Amino acid sequence: MKCTIEGCPGEYEDRQIVHTVRHRGQVIVIDQVPAEVCTICGDVLLKPETVRRLEKMLQTSAKAKKTAPLFDYV
Numbered sequence: 258m259k260c261t262i263e264g265c266p267g268e269y270e271d272r273q274i275v276h277t278v279r280h281r282g283q284v285i286v287i288d289q290v291p292a293e294v295c296t297i298c299g300d301v302l303l304k305p306e307t308v309r310r311l312e313k314m315l316q317t318s319a320k321a322k323k324t325a326p327l328f329d330y331v
């Protein structure tokens with residue numbers, strides 16, 4: 258699929274990404290999320306069912322499997 262960013266000639270390809278969301282003041286990191294990523298500009302598309310699944314995970318407050326170091330840039 259062609260990239261939706263104006264002027265970008267890239268195409269989306271299937272990849273697994275690290276998705277980060279802020280949920281109730283907490284930073285949640287979800288690894289291995291299937292997404293489509295533009296090969297040129299890196300624009301990320303999530304399928305509606307993927308978004309729904311992520312929302313469900315947050316609502317059911319699934320237990321984290323791993324922890325990751327979290328840094329603030331500033």
Ligand SMILES: [Zn+2]
Nearest residue numbers: 260265295298
């Ligand atoms: Zn692009």
